[in-house]
Amino acid sequence: MELKKTPFHDRLVELGGRMVAFAGFHMPMQFAGIVEEHLAVRTDAGIFDVSHMGEISISGDGAADYVNKLTTNDVAALDLMQVQYTAMLNDEGGVIDDLLVYRRKFDYLLVVNAVNVERDFGWMSERAPEGVKVRNLSDETAQVAVQGPGAVEMVAAVCDDDVSGLGSFRSMGATIAGVQCLVSRTGYTGEDGLEIYTGSDKAGAVWDAIMKAGSRPVPIGLGARDSLRLEAAFRLHGSDMDETTSPLEAGLGWIVKLDNGDFFGKEVLLRQKAEGVKKRLIGLLSEAKRFPRPGYGVWSGDREVGRVTSGGFAPSLKCGIALAYVEADYAKRSTEFQIDLRGQRTDAKYVRGPFYKRPEPE
Amino acid sequence: MTPDDLLYSEKHEWVKVDGDIATVGITDYAQNQLGDIVYVELSPAGTKVTQMSPMGTIEAVKAVSDMHAPVTGEIVEVNDAVGADPSVIKSSPYGDGWMVKIKMEDPGQLDSLLKPEKYRELTGE
Secondary structure (H helix, E strand, O other): OOOEOOOOHHHHHHOOOEEEEEOOEEEEEEOOOHHHHHHHHHHOOEEEEOOOOEEEEEEEOOHHHHHHHHEOOOHHHOOOOEEEEEEEEOOOOOEEEEEEEEEOOOOEEEEEOHHHHHHHHHHHHHHOOOOEEEEEOOOOEEEEEEEOOOHHHHHHOOEOOOOOOOOOOEEEEEEEOOEEEEEEOOOOOOOOEEEEEEEHHHHHHHHHHHHOOOOOOEEOOHHHHHHHHHHOOOOOEOOOEOOOOOOOOOOOHHHOOOOOOOOOOHHHHHHHHHHOOOEEEEEEEEOOOOOOOOOOEEEEOOEEEEEEEEEEEEOOOOEEEEEEEEEHHHOOOOOOEEEEEOOEEEEEEEEOOOOOOOOOOO | OOOOOOEEOOOOEEEEEEOOEEEEEEOHHHHHHHOOEEEEEEOOOOOEEOOOOEEEEEEEOOOEEEEEOOOOEEEEEEOHHHHHOOHHHHHOOOOOOOOEEEEEOOHHHHHHOEOHHHHHHHHOO
């Protein structure tokens, strides 16, 4: 299959991006280097081409009820232009995808993972009741993320509208370089920042305006995108959860609202809640010089209790970090964990929540 | 980028021959593909190695990979500077970023390594 190119492809190559195949797209793995890019986002700002992400619009009479039925979080709680992190489950309670839902005036915009667009769109289309329209806007939509403590200021400098006052998980329409965009205060890095959606045909002008600003963000590849999200303990669908794991097992109970109407997979989650889950995704931190990698065994004493699903070197913390599924009985602070680092069982510390927390603004 | 006075393995190690001593490192192509190298673990001096067997590991941000002995022999020296600061591999892959010196058992094995032009072909340089 021929790889798709995003509207920014040529610009990324020109910036020195080392291009790889990812989710059917030709995407940059890195520019200056993963560590350097990672730290740029933590200290200043980085720009990411995330046009490979999928965008699906759900509209029509009953759209709100249908999105609520598709997802685990409470869509009814959303204000106009508010954004919500949520999950879409199969009938067995497994995570088909994790996604953002934007409540807009005339539709709900669902932003999904690139590798899952076809599966998601199929699932949403097949179950749509009469009068509800499901449209896949992925090909005609470009997305740019600008992330880091300096990100909002940099975008605000080239934006006709005031995006600097945008609250967390809020969105607004805004014009950049004469192009109409949807801008939200969201991201996948654990930093402050914005995600900007616009039509693929005019997206280049938006990118150029941001990159020509006085102080401009550093281009960031998929490598640093992954290390940034892992430090924030954000789950990656396909690695840390999939259609065989429930959001309760994946530690996403906070986006599951069991008392707010019916949703696909709810029965299974109610049962899991009553009986307890068998495994749980936890965070582990290792000070060893060998780093935890996906597939490595997690031990407690003489017992293998789980397996690493995401892991590697954390550039901001300068140590190894991992997400791992372990038997639920062991998923607690008092457990002494070891990770089998290629034959060396090495102590690892249980970490609740994000490994990296951004400093409070002064 | 690929120096003319070295030999290369298909696993992206380079070899510099001086008598029966082979100095070994990884190529610029390899370090670039691996991304930022955070930690290098090498077998200590005195270790006997056989051609193509692992003699160390390279931990990059994204992944870990084995480093292979391009020739059979005994490791006689390890570059401690690389262990202390692996960034030297990026800044000087063919110079200060060398990793081990191997006293070769069978210099005839050098014939199985790639000449610079073959290695350039392999990496599409």
